[in-house]
């Protein structure tokens with residue numbers, strides 16, 4: 054079997070899918086593993102994305118899980134390691150981007166790496182080290198109110214330095230615009246100044262394609278999913294039309310959403326305004342001991358044969374804050390995630406085979422609850438096909454949507470795209 058080229062470690066499940074998507078579009082054959090696989094790789098692929106749910110857990114635990122993923126990827130022969138985090142650089146003041154990056158550098162004996170969440174296709178750009186989401190700085194994008202990882206500083210050099218022992222520097226756009234040789238020269242300079250990790254500016258896909266060749270010899274790359282478009286070329290792989298087509302989709306359709314991001318709030322509203330069948334779930338009732346999952350499934354049962362249903366805990370920042378004030382941030386998050394995962398699982402038992410899940414943490418909880426082991430990615434759509442214990446024969450089509458991604462009509466259009 055051919056050796057694995059790129060071994061990827063993603064800190065959440067939706068992000069893992071975004072990365073896999075970019076690699077497939079750039080011509081790589083990719084599978085996504087949910088957690089570190091128990092046995093050796095059993096597919097002929099160029100890249101594996103090991104999806105962890107390590108974004109908001111304690112840094113030591115995130116480091117331990119990431120190192121376990123690294124060991125597995127190394128055992129499969131991976132030539133380069135890619136640590137993938139969110140394109141909005143979601144992290145807590147302690148990490149986990151910094152601690153995981155440094156642990157991977159130590160394990161790989163790597164003296165220099167980059168860090169850039171830039172993903173221009175999804176309107177994430179980095180300029181002078183400042184991260185923009187759409188037309189505004191990160192801390193004005195709604196991310197400052199994120200339930201688990203509020204991002205209040207858009208300067209990534211500062212944000213990452215606060216999480217790292219190594220010195221963090223910047224490869225700015227003036228250098229990136231001059232191409233790979235200039236980037237490599239700048240890396241040499243930074244190393245001379247004692248810098249080990251550099252934030253890299255990128256405002257367009259062209260910037261990422263210029264960056265790619267400069268990363269060819271780096272044992273470790275850390276980034277959002279955008280940088281991935283420039284890497285397959287280093288292995289002599291170019292984009293091909295040989296899309297890894299998914300099996301035909303069947304079964305009933307549903308959306309579950311635990312994301313409270315601005316885009317998701319708009320998507321929920323749009324779905325309701327189009328007359329979609331939607332049910333809001335209330336974290337305070339979960340906390341009061343009501344079996345909210347059972348209620349939601351009873352609500353869905355008579356509707357689901359006729360139309361896609363939406364079950365959501367999505368709420369605006371003020372409402373989320375008030376719930377968190379009463380239940381605690383982590384407790385509220387975990388409680389809602391568990392409930393939504395239970396609802397998603399129940400919906401599959403009711404015959405759902407096409408499911409959109411909104412929210413990074415939420416998707417993580419859901420994919421674990423469904424016992425999904427491996428997902429095949431289609432390059433053109435946000436869908437993947439999952440082998441799952443709960444749907445052993447045909448498997449499941451799922452689309453995992455990160456909080457701030459997608460147009461207002463995403464919950465309607467996703468099914469049209471799949472059909």
Ligand code: ADP
Nearest residue numbers: 200312314366368386389390412413414415456
């Ligand atoms: P996103 O991708 O938008 O960041 P996530 O699912 O990663 O979404 O994070 C949202 C977090 O907020 C989850 O932990 C979720 O359980 C929690 N949450 C969802 N709805 C509510 C709510 N109404 N009140 C408080 N917390 C909530």
